[in-house]
Amino acid sequence: MTVIDTDQTKAMLDAPPEGLVVLDVRAPEEFEGGRLPGATMINIYDEDFAERVLALDKSVPYLVYCKAGGRSAKAAGFMEQNGFENVVDYGGGWMAWAESGHPFET
Numbered sequence: 001m002t003v004i005d006t007d008q009t010k011a012m013l014d015a016p017p018e019g020l021v022v023l024d025v026r027a028p029e030e031f032e033g034g035r036l037p038g039a040t041m042i043n044i045y046d047e048d049f050a051e052r053v054l055a056l057d058k059s060v061p062y063l064v065y066c067k068a069g070g071r072s073a074k075a076a077g078f079m080e081q082n083g084f085e086n087v088v089d090y091g092g093g094w095m096a097w098a099e100s101g102h103p104f105e106t
Contacts, residue, residue, distance in 0.1 A: 019060035065090035
């Protein structure tokens with residue numbers, strides 16, 4: 001699994017690979033407080049997390065993130081173990097993004 005930093009994440013969002021899905025694996029209240037542009041949320045702690053992730057298209061690229069990198073690493077690892085072809089983990093997570101001053105959605 002590839003882990004990228006804030007600058008690499010910004011570059012990926014500025015020039016996204018075709019079909020990129022930005023996957024936020026935080027809780028709903030965290031997601032509502034601010035998120036990366038275009039992010040979709042699937043809470044890693046939800047009972048149906050695995051089922052929802054496994055229903056996703058395995059051939060498109062994914063940028064996975066959480067608050068600080070722990071949950072996203074687990075989610076990205078799960079995805080790779082289950083045949084997802086292109087998964088990148090934003091290791092700095094929301095905390096690093098928010099501190100960077102880069103744009104975000106609420």
